[in-house]
Amino acid sequence: MAALDIEYVELYAHDEAATVGYLAGSLGFRRVARAGRPGLETVLLRQGTVQVLVSTGPAAGRFLEEHGDGVADMALRCDDVAGTLASATAAGARELGDAVGGPAVTGFGGVRHTLFPDGPDAATRLPAGRAWTPLSAAAGPVERISVLDHVAVVLEAGTLQDHTEFYERGFGLGRYSGEYVAFGDQAMDSVVVRSASGGITFTLIEPDKKKQAGQIDAFLDKNNGPGVQHLAFLVDEIVPAVHELRGRGVDFLSTPAAYYGLLERRFPEMAGEIADLKGADVLADRDEWGYLLQLFTRSPYARGTLFYELVQRRGSRGFGSSNIRSLYEAIELDRVAAE
Known part of the structure; x- marks a missing residue:
């Protein structure tokens, strides 16, 4: 069950x-x-x-x-x-x-x-319960997205453990990992829950109210409570996907140039592709299984809440601390710059 x-x-x-x-x-x-x-x-x-x-x-x-x-x-x-x-x-x-x-x-x-x-x-059926009318299958661009990799959920402070247990007991999801991330005077706590099949991965996030308010608190204010912060889509090759989607109007978060100098020192084995990653603003992380490349869009919606992420996995299975920190820092820098 x-x-x-x-x-x-x-x-x-x-x-x-x-x-x-x-x-x-x-x-x-x-x-x-x-x-x-x-x-x-x-x-x-x-x-x-x-x-x-x-x-x-x-x-x-x-x-x-x-x-x-x-x-x-x-x-x-x-x-x-x-x-x-x-x-x-x-x-x-x-x-x-x-x-x-x-x-x-x-x-x-x-x-x-x-x-x-x-x-x-x-994987191919039309969802039951609605009288669907098929639409003409006009030729579109090459499909870059293959899977919904994970869903990031922002929760109110103090409710993370309750929601984690809710998904464990209610839906049979297992606790996969957890991470506390501090960024200056701000911080957030997170737990990843995942189905045994791997088809569902929720990253549950709450702000640390003992710290200064930041972008997680801003989401809760704009969204009037908890909600889905972003949907992460898996792609085979993120750099060409970013260039293609940017050319079709997707507005991605920018990455400071200094990040790539630090990245080359962290992962010297990636030196040959740092220029390509920098040209696309793509972030990188590594865990014990391999590498994870990612980039986040700006929200295309009026309240600036829901946004999207592209993910390429080169063996990586999880969500390392640098990964979560990169998301937090990128959104926070973008939020501050917009004020």
């Missing part, structure tokens, strides 16, 4: 054309199908094994008013839907009565989890 994989991520958006345009025109997702129900219009987009639903309409109004554009549903595939529902509610989740396609329960903040059964067609 456990969650295995992510069926889809559903975004609630004020502007369908702008949101779908960014995901399709800039990030390279394909428009697959459209569905409507009272108060909500939904477009399904797909790239690799990643399915993203963009929903707009009056039924999304309350969420949008409270949180702005962002993830409203992180739908999960389970080995036993009824059993997972029972364990989730026993762990403290509340069952929701307006679910589409399967039972749904509360997760964190305004985000819910709709539960779907696993199956051999899980």
Whole structure:
């Protein structure tokens, strides 16, 4: 009785054309199908094994008013839907009565989890519960994204352990790693939970309230509480992917030039490719299994909350301290520069 994989991520958006345009025109997702129900219009987009639903309409109004554009549903595939529902509610989740396609329960903040059964067609099926109309498969750019690598979730201070236990007991996710990161007078704590299949990885983050307020606190303020901070997409080759997506309008965070001098001293074996990484602003980290390359976008949404990440793994399995610190520092520097 456990969650295995992510069926889809559903975004609630004020502007369908702008949101779908960014995901399709800039990030390279394909428009697959459209569905409507009272108060909500939904477009399904797909790239690799990643399915993203963009929903707009009056039924999304309350969420949008409270949180702005962002993830409203992180739908999960389970080995036993009824059993997972029972364990989730026993762990403290509340069952929701307006679910589409399967039972749904509360997760964190305004985000819910709709539960779907696993199956051999899980990666290609249209999510159940909606009357989908296929969209014409117009030729698009080369697909760079293959998998939803992980989801970063920002939580209120003092709730990290409770949420970790909630996902362990309620959904069968295992505690994979933890990291406390200090940056100047600011700090955050994090725990990574992951399904046994590896199909679900949540990085749960909370600010340290004993420290000065920073970008994690800013997210909580702008989002009016906990929510999905970013979706990390796995790519095969990050440098050409960044150049291509930047050319299609994706605005990535910039990396200080001094970072690459430090990087060459940290990883002298990468000296031959430092110039390429610097030209794309790509960050690098290493753990005992290999290397991780990554870069973060700026948020394309009005409140500046949800953003995206590109990840390339060269054997790396985890989330090292330098990795998490790079994310924190890059966003913090960008936030301060914008003030």
